[in-house]
Amino acid sequence: MRNRSASAIAAAAVAAGFLACKRPSAVGSIPAGRSLYHANGCAACHGLAGRGDGPAARGAVVRPRDFSNRRDFRFGHTLEDIVRTLKTGIPASGMPTYSYLTSDERGDLAVFIVSLADSAKAERNP
């Protein structure tokens, strides 16, 4: 039996390692994402708390996304989707491309964006 549980632990460790490689959350850091959010001017459009209400949102033809509800995301709301959106930008909307950031930086930003949605959700359903 000892062998069996040891191999189960080994399998879990392999799975965890696999996930760690696959998912940006494993490398993403919320504090780093928050700094990047401010350093790259995201708040000007998306607002300090990510509610889509930054000063540059006023009068914008396409409203910057409110990050408080991930179901409202138009281009996918998984970490991978957000990383991709940051890399490509959204043509003709005002949402710039952040292809000049490293993929780790885009991962940090994505983890931060998801954390905004998760904390807004927790506020709605305490």
Ligand code: HEC
């Ligand atoms: C000049 C204004 C502006 C800036 C600066 C800006 N955005 Fe946006 N962003 C937008 C607009 C407008 C949209 C909505 C586009 C649409 O709906 O077609 C958007 C959409 C998004 C989306 C897509 C959500 C979805 O619906 O799938 C993400 C993610 C995002 N922004 C993240 C960021 C991050 C992170 C930064 C900073 C690194 C940033 N944005 C900077 C204007 C901006």
